[in-house]
Amino acid sequence: MEYLLNKIKKMIKFEASIKQRDDLYFITVKKEQLELILSYLRDNEGFTHLAFLQAVDYLEDNKFQLTYMLYNYDIKVNLGIKVYIDREKAEMVSIHKFWAHSWQYQRELHEMYGINFPGSPRVEESFVLEGWEEIPPMRRDFNTLEYSIKTYYQRPGRSTNDPAKYMKEKMYKKYAESPKIRRDND
Amino acid sequence: MDKKDIKEIEKQMKLANEGLPEKERILFSDVRPTTVAPLNKYLENFLNWARARSLWIIGYGTGCGAMELRPLMTSRFDMSRFGIAPRPTPRQSSVFVIGGYASIKTIKRIVRSYEQMQGPKFVIALGSCTINGGMYYDSYNTINRLDYYIPVDIYIAGCMPRPEALIAGFNKLKEKIQTGECEGMNKYAENFDWYKKNQKQIIKDWNMPDYNW
Ligand code: SF4
Numbered sequence: 001m002e003y004l005l006n007k008i009k010k011m012i013k014f015e016a017s018i019k020q021r022d023d024l025y026f027i028t029v030k031k032e033q034l035e036l037i038l039s040y041l042r043d044n045e046g047f048t049h050l051a052f053l054q055a056v057d058y059l060e061d062n063k064f065q066l067t068y069m070l071y072n073y074d075i076k077v078n079l080g081i082k083v084y085i086d087r088e089k090a091e092m093v094s095i096h097k098f099w100a101h102s103w104q105y106q107r108e109l110h111e112m113y114g115i116n117f118p119g120s121p122r123v124e125e126s127f128v129l130e131g132w133e134e135i136p137p138m139r140r141d142f143n144t145l146e147y148s149i150k151t152y153y154q155r156p157g158r159s160t161n162d163p164a165k166y167m168k169e170k171m172y173k174k175y176a177e178s179p180k181i182r183r184d185n186d
Numbered sequence: 187m188d189k190k191d192i193k194e195i196e197k198q199m200k201l202a203n204e205g206l207p208e209k210e211r212i213l214f215s216d217v218r219p220t221t222v223a224p225l226n227k228y229l230e231n232f233l234n235w236a237r238a239r240s241l242w243i244i245g246y247g248t249g250c251g252a253m254e255l256r257p258l259m260t261s262r263f264d265m266s267r268f269g270i271a272p273r274p275t276p277r278q279s280s281v282f283v284i285g286g287y288a289s290i291k292t293i294k295r296i297v298r299s300y301e302q303m304q305g306p307k308f309v310i311a312l313g314s315c316t317i318n319g320g321m322y323y324d325s326y327n328t329i330n331r332l333d334y335y336i337p338v339d340i341y342i343a344g345c346m347p348r349p350e351a352l353i354a355g356f357n358k359l360k361e362k363i364q365t366g367e368c369e370g371m372n373k374y375a376e377n378f379d380w381y382k383k384n385q386k387q388i389i390k391d392w393n394m395p396d397y398n399w
Contacts, residue, residue, distance in 0.1 A: 148326060155319070
């Protein structure tokens with residue numbers, strides 16, 4: 001695998017590479033190089049399977065991170081390709097030409113994060129949310145609690161307890177007081 | 187009141203079906219639901235007795251709580267002992283079991299199926315999600331109180347309620363039916379505008395008839 005990484009490194013300059021496990025590697029590449037590297041890995045190195053495509057919202061850095069997770073059935077290695085894109089003008093090339101099923105991921109990302117994939121089939125169709133009018137809900141600046149209070153009628157009388165404290169008070173009182181039973185913290 | 191006024195009122199009483207495209211409106215009914223008054227006392231009592239003994243539930247599980255319907259149906263808890271049996275379509279069933287959280291997409295189907303069920307019909311809502319949102323109370327996509335969208339006869343609390351709790355709930359429902367308290371259908375017809383207002387507030391792309399039956 002290191003050999004392969006070196007080989008890719010010679011081809012293009014990638015920004016970072018992480019070895020998480022023996023069978024899980026991540027590399028970060030530039031947005032423009034994605035298509036090149038995906039087609040290379042798929043056609044020449046046997047990474048024929050796109051396991052998933054997902055996004056992470058880095059609100060503080062004003063960036064989305066897209067992860068394209070590829071899998072190689074011969075050497076049984078996962079390779080994640082990370083790409084950072086701008087959060088304001090979130091747009092990314094569509095990869096439905098490489099893996100036909102990726103349109104579904106792109107449709108979901110379009111709905112949940114508002115990332116555009118020009119040319120991807122049916123990308124505008126709603127996936128889970130029908131008739132959504134707010135900003136895409138998985139963006140971190142979307143306040144779900146506020147939206148829920150505003151939209152769905154809250155039933156009054158809801159209360160929460162700190163589980164650890166509550167269980168100590170209610171359930172394990174007997175045990176907490178009894179000297180015979182050893183607890184973990186003593 | 188002359189004839190013109192009556193016509194005007196009749197027109198207002200009709201449902202607009204605004205969500206449908208213009209040329210499809212004629213295909214759907216525009217009549218509002220009406221309340222059904224009980225028959226004479228003895229006959230109604232007998233009917234209620236009979237209704238309570240044959241509950242047909244529609245097989246539409248909406249949330250994780252619907253998982254508990256499977257053990258309930260099958261041999262371990264065996265709900266057919268209680269005269270309860272599943273049906274595949276809303277037209278043939280009388281009890282709607284809402285199995286937990288209902289997302290907006292689901293509530294649209296729930297409303298549609300509920301309206302298609304023939305009366306008298308009853309609703310059992312299980313799980314804390316239907317009562318106050320449960321652990322999804324702050325979700326952008328699930329409703330918090332089911333009784334704002336369809337009338338609910340019995341709530342079964344728990345996350346998720348065990349089949350024993352469901353059986354208790356069904357027994358409670360039977361008692362209620364026998365005493366004639368389950369008037370959910372009439373409640374729906376009486377407060378039709380209020381229910382519709384609540385439903386339309388969350389279902390933004392309303393592309394079905396206003397009352398489907
Ligand atoms: S109450 Fe619990 S089990 Fe039931 S739908 Fe909600 S989360 Fe699921």
